[in-house]
Amino acid sequence: MSERFRSWGGATARNTVAIGPDEFPTGGTALPFGNGCSYGDSCLHSNGAMIESRRADRILSFDRETGILRCEAGALLSDVIAHAAPTGWFPPVLPGTQFVTVGGAIANDIHGKNHHRRGTFGCHVEEIVLKRSDRGRLVCSRSENVDLFAATISGMGLTGLIEKVTLRLMPAVFSDIVETTTRFHRLEDYFDCAEEADAQHEYAVAWIDSLATGRHFGRGHLICGDHANVGSKSGKSRPPITSVPFTPPISPLMGPALKAFNETYYRKAKPGTTTRTVPFDGFFFPLDRVGRWNRLYGPRGLCQHQGVLPDNAGRDGVRALIECAHAHGQGSFLTVLKRFGAVESPGLTSFPRPGYTLTLDFPDRGEKTLKLLAELDRITIEAGGAVNPYKQHRMSPETFATSYPRFAELDALRDPAMMSDFWLRTVGGASNSTTTAEKRTAEHHAFTVPKVPSPAFAQSGRF
Numbered sequence: 511m512s513e514r515f516r517s518w519g520g521a522t523a524r525n526t527v528a529i530g531p532d533e534f535p536t537g538g539t540a541l542p543f544g545n546g547c548s549y550g551d552s553c554l555h556s557n558g559a560m561i562e563s564r565r566a567d568r569i570l571s572f573d574r575e576t577g578i579l580r581c582e583a584g585a586l587l588s589d590v591i592a593h594a595a596p597t598g599w600f601p602p603v604l605p606g607t608q609f610v611t612v613g614g615a616i617a618n619d620i621h622g623k624n625h626h627r628r629g630t631f632g633c634h635v636e637e638i639v640l641k642r643s644d645r646g647r648l649v650c651s652r653s654e655n656v657d658l659f660a661a662t663i664s665g666m667g668l669t670g671l672i673e674k675v676t677l678r679l680m681p682a683v684f685s686d687i688v689e690t691t692t693r694f695h696r697l698e699d700y701f702d703c704a705e706e707a708d709a710q711h712e713y714a715v716a717w718i719d720s721l722a723t724g725r726h727f728g729r730g731h732l733i734c735g736d737h738a739n740v741g742s743k744s745g746k747s748r749p750p751i752t753s754v755p756f757t758p759p760i761s762p763l764m765g766p767a768l769k770a771f772n773e774t775y776y777r778k779a780k781p782g783t784t785t786r787t788v789p790f791d792g793f794f795f796p797l798d799r800v801g802r803w804n805r806l807y808g809p810r811g812l813c814q815h816q817g818v819l820p821d822n823a824g825r826d827g828v829r830a831l832i833e834c835a836h837a838h839g840q841g842s843f844l845t846v847l848k849r850f851g852a853v854e855s856p857g858l859t860s861f862p863r864p865g866y867t868l869t870l871d872f873p874d875r876g877e878k879t880l881k882l883l884a885e886l887d888r889i890t891i892e893a894g895g896a897v898n899p900y901k902q903h904r905m906s907p908e909t910f911a912t913s914y915p916r917f918a919e920l921d922a923l924r925d926p927a928m929m930s931d932f933w934l935r936t937v938g939g940a941s942n943s944t945t946t947a948e949k950r951t952a953e954h955h956a957f958t959v960p961k962v963p964s965p966a967f968a969q970s971g972r973f
């Protein structure tokens with residue numbers, strides 16, 4: 511059993527063989543693997559092959575006049591920043607770590623702190639070169655192979671291997687960020703100023719002290735940012751301050767220690783509003799400054815729950831989600847609240863949609879945590895929202911189908927040689943039961959039974 515392919519949350523692919531982007535499965539099934547920064551099992555494929563996309567990671571060309579960058583899909587966003595920032599260009603969408611590949615960013619159609627202005631990563635993809643087991647190499651764009659372009663953006667690796675990508679970067683003369691932090695005392699204060707913050711700033715996100723109760727329920731920091739008008743043009747990050755050397759047997763991110771951390775962090779920001787200029791890595795990727803911080807969640811790893819709630823359900827829904835964690839006696843270490851804007855995602859099954867998105871992190875405590883996550887799903891879905899699939903290793907077929915009503919269209923465009931543990935569990939599992947997923951699938955008449963590796967394949971060890 512190999513633990514080589516492990517997601518950030520600690521899910522592992524079993525009985526898996528690694529192959530390079532030049533090899534392609536001639537039997538059995540496979541899945542592209544980026545840098546494993548997905549939290550759940552959507553980046554994993556047990557009993558098959560994992561295509562190591564990082565083996566092809568070159569920046570192929572960059573036009574300083576237009577900001578058009580061409581690269582191999584295994585390039586990291588840190589490579590793109592290092593290449594482009596000194597010339598006044600920047601990736602228009604960045605997640606909370608720079609160590610994700612361009613291919614992974616497209617396959618999950620990731621979002622950043624500026625969704626209200628720039629939409630998702632996929633909005634800035636001009637062209638994809640896709641390799642499929644059944645159709646060879648295809649150029650996909652808004653004018654060519656349009657259906658595959660949409661399905662590949664947010665397709666979680668299932669439409670084939672993204673080999674090369676053309677991206678349009680955004681102008682940003684300086685990489686430094688002018689950061690404005692406002693300490694707020696209760697959740698309502700955040701909702702009162704979130705829209706205004708989006709209107710005024712390129713970036714906006716809130717950290718919530720999810721353990722605070724009573725009149726301070728939902729207190730936190732609203733952190734806004736804009737590229738500076740003077741300062742550094744560097745695209746190089748500072749090395750991590752420290753690294754977590756081993757996984758402790760019990761996570762310290764629980765109980766009184768967690769409460770004390772939240773209290774200290776809340777008080778770290780001065781009352782009112784403060785402004786300072788910070789290097790881009792401190793603003794976008796504070797977690798990258800501590801190497802392997804996910805080890806702090808203990809041997810079982812961590813479960814992240816991210817839901818998005820429609821605007822009109824935001825206030826009550828976010829409160830209900832945090833209260834639910836309280837009721838289950840499980841505090842979230844890192845709680846982040848953002849507002850998604852109206853820029854439409856080009857992907858068929860993209861997670862972002864207008865509304866408020868809350869992210870909660872919990873050490874995995876087995877059954878207890880599973881129950882909590884199922885409850886968080888229920889609250890989100892009943893409020894008319896959706897749950898993020900790439901932060902999960904336990905989402906039900908029903909939650910997936912309700913969150914992504916067009917999933918059967920993705921399944922119809924799936925490369926027959928591609929499969930993931932997530933897809934098998936949600937869509938694949940539906941073929942044997944009377945779940946919502948199955949009913950929706952039948953409605954679309956597009957379901958193809960996933961090709962699980964045959965026993966012959968498993969024995970031959972072909973990859």
Ligand SMILES: Cc1cc2nc3c(=O)[nH]c(=O)nc-3n(C[C@H](O)[C@H](O)[C@H](O)COP(=O)(O)OP(=O)(O)OC[C@H]3O[C@@H](n4cnc5c(N)ncnc54)[C@H](O)[C@@H]3O)c2cc1C
Pocket residue numbers: 518541542543544545546547548549552553554563583584604605606607609610611612613614615616617618619620621622665666667668670671672673797900
């Ligand atoms: C600290 C941290 C902060 C994060 N913050 C955010 C955030 O703010 N917003 C957000 O949206 N996400 C966030 N994420 C999640 C992360 O950005 C996504 O999961 C991202 O897609 C991971 O990319 P990866 O290169 O690690 O790919 P993996 O996790 O390895 O794979 C992701 C998916 O991409 C597919 N894939 C990878 N390469 C290819 C390829 N060449 N061709 C086809 N498919 C491919 C895989 O099959 C898989 O389905 C965060 C993760 C971490 C660890």
